[in-house]
Amino acid sequence: MTNQTVADAPARASGSGNGRKYRPGRIRERNREKILQAAEQEFAQHGYKGATIQNIAERAGLPKSNVLYYFSNKKRMYSAMFDDILARWNKVFTDIRPEDDPAVALSTFIRTKVEMSRHYPLASRLFAMEIIQGAPFLLDHLRTNMREWVRGRAEVMQQWIDDGRMAPVDPVQLIFLIWSSTQHYADFQVQILMVENKAEYEKRDFDHAADFLVEVILRGCGLEKPT
């Protein structure tokens, strides 16, 4: 929807029209990035309504007016963030094909998602927040893109099942299971750390979690951990 190449910045800048061509400028890109990063923190922590532009500005180390220069209002800023995040995600997700080995494919899927929880915990929490709040901004995305995505993967899994290559479990539920269990490490980080009495995550924690999930879920699907 929103075009994110040039952003929507000027908003009320002068007439534009047909002057000399002008390079978008590096400053724009740099500040945009700084702000979006700050926004990610703030929105992930307080949700859409709870987040304040003032706070975002402070996190970014800029005056509020400057933030509003780049994103003319709160709503647009919020959308822009999701455009960014969804683009980032789309880049990572690999396809699965009927001729793939189920064990390898599922294992890769799980490990990829755990890595995402590790590298982009804020994005994960942000997404969780948005959904819990009723997905006012992402409803459309869920209804179209995500539904298709799930349908596609589920069909491949069903193929595997029909070919007797894995146990007959509901593929859609399986996707939900993988989503929830992997995202959990990002969304409920605080809870996990408290329960495990740790100050912060280490790399090996994620490796351990991924190993566990791969083992249990694959076995649950009648598969063996790939070598």
Add this chain to the structure above:
Amino acid sequence: MTNQTVADAPARASGSGNGRKYRPGRIRERNREKILQAAEQEFAQHGYKGATIQNIAERAGLPKSNVLYYFSNKKRMYSAMFDDILARWNKVFTDIRPEDDPAVALSTFIRTKVEMSRHYPLASRLFAMEIIQGAPFLLDHLRTNMREWVRGRAEVMQQWIDDGRMAPVDPVQLIFLIWSSTQHYADFQVQILMVENKAEYEKRDFDHAADFLVEVILRGCGLEKPT
């Protein structure tokens, strides 16, 4: 922590001291309940910062001032809610013992949690929100009660493993897996409904989900679905 029998209401009512004994009154209980229910909706949808007393009042069908009469401020109202919810939860959770059958015990655990997602989706979302926001109000609860709870269950499971009654999987991770996968149906309701192209949940959806989870997770632990 907070005593919830008489609430904190009067706040600035006259001296109290030693007048005649006075019955707490039914009105109090009824309104308190109405407000807490409204608060549950509002806080679950917008988080602590995003929720407004005005909105809660409207949902409860009362003037804002009246709401503030019962809960002298926002923070107290939020805590009171969690006192309620945690009490409700504690009532439901059954213990597990080393001599129990692992398959039956885990199966019951999973089904109970799915039922909770079905009956108290707001509470689940509320809890999720609180954790995502960094658990400012529940940190202590996580660090003490919940940690102990997990430790206890994990010990029993470890016992089962040592006795060769289930596959050697990390018990703590297993608890996280069950938590995340079952809560998912409450917290990410909108996403699931959109992806499955449904308007709302039906009872059978939860039954189906519970059956799926029991089957996959139990098999993942080297167990067989109990009859």
Add this chain to the structure above:
DNA sequence: CGGACTCCTGAACAAATGGACAACAAGTGA
């Protein structure tokens, strides 16, 4: 240098927000 554009920001504002309070209404036990 000069002009055209981008970038920056303090000030101002209307609306919303959490909360205080005082006056009043209703309930309760004797």
Add this chain to the structure above:
DNA sequence: TCACTTGTTGTCCATTTGTTCAGGAGTCCG
């Protein structure tokens, strides 16, 4: 009924919030 506690609510207030705006600084190209 009376004395006292509990319940109700309109009004007020300081602060915060999203957003506008006008003017000024900075940057780039010829």
